[in-house]
Structure formats: C-alpha cells, structure tokens
Amino acid sequence: MRVISAQEVSGTLAWPALIERLANTFRQGVEAPPRHHHAMHRKDGEATMLIMPAWEQAGYIGMKMVNVFPQNANAGLPAISGLYILCEGQHGTPLACIDGGALTSWRTAAASALAARELSRQSASSLLVVGTGKLAPMLIEAHATVRPINKVRIWGRNPEKSAALAERFRDRFDCESVTDLETAVAEADIISCATLSTEPLIQGKWLQPGSHLDLVGAFRPSMRETDGRCLTRSEVFVDTYAGAKGEAGDLLQAMDEGALQESDLRAELAELLTGTKPGRSSDEAITVFKSVGASLEDLAAAIEVWEAREDKA
Incomplete structure (x- = not known):
C-alpha cells in the first residue's frame, strides 16, 4: 500500500x-x-x-x-x-x-467550481471569497478554472490574513483585501464563503440580480453563513439532498425560521449534471449552492x- x-x-x-x-x-x-x-x-x-x-x-x-x-x-x-x-x-x-x-480541500473547491460552472452566469468575472483559511486560495484557483475571473476580493475576520492572501494572487488578478463586506457582496458575480461561522455573515438584501452564492463552510446544523433572506430571494441548489437535509445549518435554520421549505430546493448536483432538473432560470436569477461534502x-x-x-x- x-x-x-x-x-x-x-x-x-x-x-x-x-x-x-x-x-x-x-x-x-x-x-x-x-x-x-x-x-x-x-x-x-x-x-x-x-x-x-x-x-x-x-x-x-x-x-x-x-x-x-x-x-x-x-x-x-x-x-x-x-x-x-x-x-x-x-x-x-x-x-x-x-x-x-x-x-478534502481539493475536492471541496472542485465541487464548488463544478456547481458554479452549472449555475453561475457564463460571463461571471468577479469573485468574492469570504474566509481566509486553507480552502480560500483553492476556491480562487478552482473558480478561475471554470469562469473568466479577473477581479478577486477577499474578506476575513483577520485583515492581516486577507491582505496576505490578496498579495499572493495580485500578479494574476485584480486582487484586493476588503473590509466592507456589504459593498463587496453587491459588486461580486460569485460569492464563495468558506468559514466556520455560527452567525450569518451574508445578508440577502446585499445580493444583486444575476449573482451566484457558494456556501462551503457551515457543515453542521449549528453553523450558518447566511440569513434566511439569502435563501428566500434565491434559487437554491445542493450537493446532495441527504447531506443538505441532515447537516446544512444555513438551510435547516432557515427552515426553522419559516424562510425555506424542503420543496424549495431546486436540485442536487447529480440532477443538474444529468439534465434531470434545470439550473438557473434566467440571467437575473440569484442562485445559491450549499454543500456539506459528500463521500x-x-x-x-x-x-x-x-x-x-x-x-x-
């Protein structure tokens, strides 16, 4: 072996x-x-x-x-x-x-990029990464593989870490660290969140028509990266129904609040990739992809x- x-x-x-x-x-x-x-x-x-x-x-x-x-x-x-x-x-x-x-890091970022390939607008060129952990640089690399990314913004709780990460990519992209998360969300075509937050970071009122929200981090029912309005305003897709219904804190807490129902989930990745169910309904739609990881x-x-x-x- x-x-x-x-x-x-x-x-x-x-x-x-x-x-x-x-x-x-x-x-x-x-x-x-x-x-x-x-x-x-x-x-x-x-x-x-x-x-x-x-x-x-x-x-x-x-x-x-x-x-x-x-x-x-x-x-x-x-x-x-x-x-x-x-x-x-x-x-x-x-x-x-x-x-x-x-x-785990490679497959998680690759799954996010795969979902973005299926759900984000083909012209999506600006990416916001929320979080500065090990997965953050990989999400930049992976998303840039499937979409013509030329502008990258990075937000993190530790400004020094986000600034250091931005410096790593400055020779390849228009890449900057940001502290104003609301403005950064409003200006991004793709927002990719990879945190262990237990409180909402992204508010639904910030999302702009045509954007794609990738939620990687919260993998337990007690965790969440978004408020309920992010989901009520969006077309929601998941990596697998089983994982989403069992562990996706963003979805489960929104359901508890009455902001989302299981029937609101549009499709899991397998259905998107086999053509069993459609992806985004229009260029103006807001799409959300929630993953918790799958074996x-x-x-x-x-x-x-x-x-x-x-x-x-």
Whole structure:
C-alpha cells in the first residue's frame, strides 16, 4: 500500500481534470451510505470526527476519516486533518493511504467550481471569497478554472490574513483585501464563503440580480453563513439532498425560521449534471449552492490522485 502525502496530492491533481472527474462521478453515481458524524467535547471547544465510506458497483472502494478542529486556528494549524483509504474493488485490497486534509480541500473547491460552472452566469468575472483559511486560495484557483475571473476580493475576520492572501494572487488578478463586506457582496458575480461561522455573515438584501452564492463552510446544523433572506430571494441548489437535509445549518435554520421549505430546493448536483432538473432560470436569477461534502466527492478525488499518479509513474 502506498502512502500519498499532502504534497503529492497537490503535485498530482489539476483543477480541470478533477472537476471533470467529479462531474462524471456525479452523473454515474456510487454507493454512498450516510456519513458517521461524531461530536468530540473538549476543554478547548467541540471538535468533530467524520467517517465517510463510498464504493463503485464494479470498481474502487474508499473510506475517509477526518477530524475537524476549529480551535486549531489558535495554534496556527489547519482545522481539517485526516486520511483516506483507497482499495481496489475486486478483492478489497488497500491500494493507498492518502492525506485526507489535502484531498478534502481539493475536492471541496472542485465541487464548488463544478456547481458554479452549472449555475453561475457564463460571463461571471468577479469573485468574492469570504474566509481566509486553507480552502480560500483553492476556491480562487478552482473558480478561475471554470469562469473568466479577473477581479478577486477577499474578506476575513483577520485583515492581516486577507491582505496576505490578496498579495499572493495580485500578479494574476485584480486582487484586493476588503473590509466592507456589504459593498463587496453587491459588486461580486460569485460569492464563495468558506468559514466556520455560527452567525450569518451574508445578508440577502446585499445580493444583486444575476449573482451566484457558494456556501462551503457551515457543515453542521449549528453553523450558518447566511440569513434566511439569502435563501428566500434565491434559487437554491445542493450537493446532495441527504447531506443538505441532515447537516446544512444555513438551510435547516432557515427552515426553522419559516424562510425555506424542503420543496424549495431546486436540485442536487447529480440532477443538474444529468439534465434531470434545470439550473438557473434566467440571467437575473440569484442562485445559491450549499454543500456539506459528500463521500462520492472524496472517492472521485482519491481515484483521480491514484490514476493520475500511476499515469506519471
């Protein structure tokens, strides 16, 4: 069994190929039982363990174990760490143990970009990233793969971090750190949020016609990045119905407030990609994509790492 480090994951994957791998896997489908979600209560705050299995009918088998420690920011460490075990499908023999944090970051950003490819206006050229964690630069890279992004704005609770991130991309984009979130939201074609917030950051009244809101962060019922009006004004899409209805705090809290009903969810990614259900209704519509992550995405990304690595060998 090969051990594949975070550096090898990043050195092997490429956004176009990974995004297309995800698209094909969503179209074809895999077996994906509900993920195990375990809260770990600690003196420094709550952490989360996730266990996510998936397998193809006649192909690979995989399982991810990931730990989410929001308090790691205080120690200068990534919030997400873990590992992925990829096995061959005929006999169940393990093939690789892959760094789970890197795999999660790549597949999460790729799924957001895939959704933006299906839902945002084709001419979308300005991107606002809300959050400055490990995922933020990857969201910039991934969205720029599927849309003609030339203007990037970055907002974070720590202005020094957002300024440093903006500096990294200034040679490629018109890229600036911002402190006025309301104005930045109003001026962006795509808004991508990747935070662990438990209070709304984005207000629905700020969203402009034609914009696309990508909600990556809040992956538990107690978390949210938007107020209810963001959803009442928008056409709402999700990565999977099961994940959205079970863990998407933005949606669940809006439902509790009466701002959203399950029937308001337009489609999950598989339905968009197979053409079973349509995407945005018009260029003036506001679209929202809410993801909490799916084991299908991890399996697809792990296969892409394994096969791309083998091709290079």
